[in-house]
Amino acid sequence: MSVPAVTSIVIYKGTDFEEKVSIALTTLAGTETLTAKVRKHETASTSYSFDTHIDTTNNAVVISMGNSVTDNLTEGRNYFDIISQNASTDKIMKLVEGSIIVNPTVSS
Numbered sequence: 001m002s003v004p005a006v007t008s009i010v011i012y013k014g015t016d017f018e019e020k021v022s023i024a025l026t027t028l029a030g031t032e033t034l035t036a037k038v039r040k041h042e043t044a045s046t047s048y049s050f051d052t053h054i055d056t057t058n059n060a061v062v063i064s065m066g067n068s069v070t071d072n073l074t075e076g077r078n079y080f081d082i083i084s085q086n087a088s089t090d091k092i093m094k095l096v097e098g099s100i101i102v103n104p105t106v107s108s
Helices: none
Strands: 005-012 017-022 032-039 051-055 060-065 076-086 092-103
Touching: 005 017, 032 051, 032 060, 032 092
Parallel strands: 005 092
Antiparallel strands: 017 060, 032 076, 051 060, 076 092
16 A cells, blocks of 8 residues: 655635646556546535646656636645555545645735
């Protein structure tokens, strides 16, 4: 079992967001489905999904979210993780976890 990477990021409400999150790509076989979500707290019923893809050139997972989604995020500290599921083995791994600070945008 590998320990997930831990990171913190900042998102500004009502803006487009994209972040490259570095990971050890040796843990990926290339047949994974990635899922990344943010919630106000781990047990919150409301979650928002990131678009995801693997950037093999930079050993990273790229997560992104459009401005119409970031506009709905709750300001303050939120939590996120990135999960991979291998299509051939069904093995599920948490690759990254961390906190997201959602800040207001005055000029939106």
